[in-house]
Amino acid sequence: MASKDRILRLKEETRCNILEASLDIVKEEGWQSLSMRKIADKIEYTAPIIYEYFANKDAILNELTRMGYVKLARQMEEARDKFTDPAEQLEAMWLAYWNFAFAEKDLYKVMYGVEVNCCVFENACPDMKAPSNMLWDKIEEVIPEDKRTEDYICTKYYTFWSVVHGLISINLTNQHRSDEINKQVLRDAITGIINSMK
Amino acid sequence: MASKDRILRLKEETRCNILEASLDIVKEEGWQSLSMRKIADKIEYTAPIIYEYFANKDAILNELTRMGYVKLARQMEEARDKFTDPAEQLEAMWLAYWNFAFAEKDLYKVMYGVEVNCCVFENACPDMKAPSNMLWDKIEEVIPEDKRTEDYICTKYYTFWSVVHGLISINLTNQHRSDEINKQVLRDAITGIINSMK
DNA sequence: TAACTTTGCTTAACGGTGTTAAATTATTTA
DNA sequence: TAAATAATTTAACACCGTTAAGCAAAGTTA
Numbered sequence: 001m002a003s004k005d006r007i008l009r010l011k012e013e014t015r016c017n018i019l020e021a022s023l024d025i026v027k028e029e030g031w032q033s034l035s036m037r038k039i040a041d042k043i044e045y046t047a048p049i050i051y052e053y054f055a056n057k058d059a060i061l062n063e064l065t066r067m068g069y070v071k072l073a074r075q076m077e078e079a080r081d082k083f084t085d086p087a088e089q090l091e092a093m094w095l096a097y098w099n100f101a102f103a104e105k106d107l108y109k110v111m112y113g114v115e116v117n118c119c120v121f122e123n124a125c126p127d128m129k130a131p132s133n134m135l136w137d138k139i140e141e142v143i144p145e146d147k148r149t150e151d152y153i154c155t156k157y158y159t160f161w162s163v164v165h166g167l168i169s170i171n172l173t174n175q176h177r178s179d180e181i182n183k184q185v186l187r188d189a190i191t192g193i194i195n196s197m198k
Numbered sequence: 199m200a201s202k203d204r205i206l207r208l209k210e211e212t213r214c215n216i217l218e219a220s221l222d223i224v225k226e227e228g229w230q231s232l233s234m235r236k237i238a239d240k241i242e243y244t245a246p247i248i249y250e251y252f253a254n255k256d257a258i259l260n261e262l263t264r265m266g267y268v269k270l271a272r273q274m275e276e277a278r279d280k281f282t283d284p285a286e287q288l289e290a291m292w293l294a295y296w297n298f299a300f301a302e303k304d305l306y307k308v309m310y311g312v313e314v315n316c317c318v319f320e321n322a323c324p325d326m327k328a329p330s331n332m333l334w335d336k337i338e339e340v341i342p343e344d345k346r347t348e349d350y351i352c353t354k355y356y357t358f359w360s361v362v363h364g365l366i367s368i369n370l371t372n373q374h375r376s377d378e379i380n381k382q383v384l385r386d387a388i389t390g391i392i393n394s395m396k
Numbered sequence: 397t398a399a400c401t402t403t404g405c406t407t408a409a410c411g412g413t414g415t416t417a418a419a420t421t422a423t424t425t426a
Numbered sequence: 427t428a429a430a431t432a433a434t435t436t437a438a439c440a441c442c443g444t445t446a447a448g449c450a451a452a453g454t455t456a
Contacts, residue, residue, distance in 0.1 A: 073328040130271040166364020
């Protein structure tokens with residue numbers, strides 16, 4: 001009954017093929033244009049057979065993100081093991097996280113639910129720039145004159161924006177929802193950055 | 199020829215109705231289930247009529263985000279004008295930004311492209327928790343024993359995650375792409391938080 | 397070997413999406 | 427009133443996720 005094994009192996013293989021094809025499409029065209037029919041085309045089957053391997057499209061995305069987390073964890077471990085000092089290790093791990101996100105952009109987008117809503121952001125209309133301009137101007141005002149270079153302002157601006165937007169995103173996608181911790185993180189970060197500028 | 203004016207006024211009104219209906223649907227069912235036919239239903243027309251007011255669905259989302267930015271700017275101005283000290287003003291503005299995001303969750307999601315990919319995040323499988331556990335453990339290690347409470351670790355963890363994920367999101371949705379600034383922000387923030395823990 | 401059953405896969409279909417072209421109805425103009 | 431124009435709808439296209447029915451090959455049993 002070795003034929004059973006062969007068939008099982010084949011089934012496992014097409015399961016893999018489905019995931020590989022999906023990831024290819026995601027990498028080539030972005031995860032929002034991933035469709036069951038495109039996957040089927042790529043593995044040279046018709047769409048319905050995918051449902052013998054995955055309950056639905058979400059299940060495929062789910063498995064892709066799971067695999068993404070595994071890969072991320074591996075890269076972070078590698079980075080960690082290059083150092084012995086805990087602080088250095090921590091920094092290396094965050095850098096690995098960072099690097100992963102950019103090496104696997106679309107995967108990261110699927111994993112953390114980041115996506116542009118529609119159009120190009122390039123020639124953003126003035127209304128879209130108003131809030132950032134306001135913040136920018138105020139940051140400029142807080143920074144003492146002797147430090148006030150374009151790059152320094154830019155750095156502080158993005159540090160601010162990152163921590164706030166990041167915490168918001170986490171709360172919106174995840175349902176973390178511990179208001180106490182959130183407020184503490186937010187105030188810690190904001191006052192910290194402000195003090196660092198003075 | 200006052201009838202021309204009346205017609206123009208009516209046209210402007212249905213344009214408004216389209217946007218209002220869209221925002222209602224977005225608030226009720228989330229922006230991913232916004233459809234041209236649903237909008238048409240709500241304004242008691244058929245779908246093709248919408249194309250006389252907006253080029254396509256993206257144009258509607260675009261206008262909604264533009265209006266969102268206007269609203270955000272107004273709330274930030276209000277917050278700013280309650281203080282005179284620049285540092286206090288800056289903090290108030292960031293808090294206004296924060297409050298806006300949670301008062302207008304779905305609008306913020308459209309504006310900044312934040313969305314869950316598919317399923318519930320609640321009972322996340324272990325693979326999904328591995329990276330965060332690794333970071334959590336290392337943070338715990340870096341924090342001196344006398345400060346090492348659950349809440350303190352949690353705060354630091356989310357501060358880290360927020361700033362990194364936030365900066366990543368900004369880079370992925372936007373195409374900011376100034377590697378120099380990015381690296382500076384990242385290292386500034388990370389080493390800053392690390393030092394604050396010691 | 398012949399009949400029956402299971403398996404693997406496809407075709408067809410449902411209800412949904414954004415979008416466009418043609419047809420129809422209503423309104424204005426001559 | 428008749429012609430022209432505008433407003434609106436119907437119908438259609440091509441896509442989407444998903445399911446049910448059908449078919450053909452393979453395996454199993456008599």
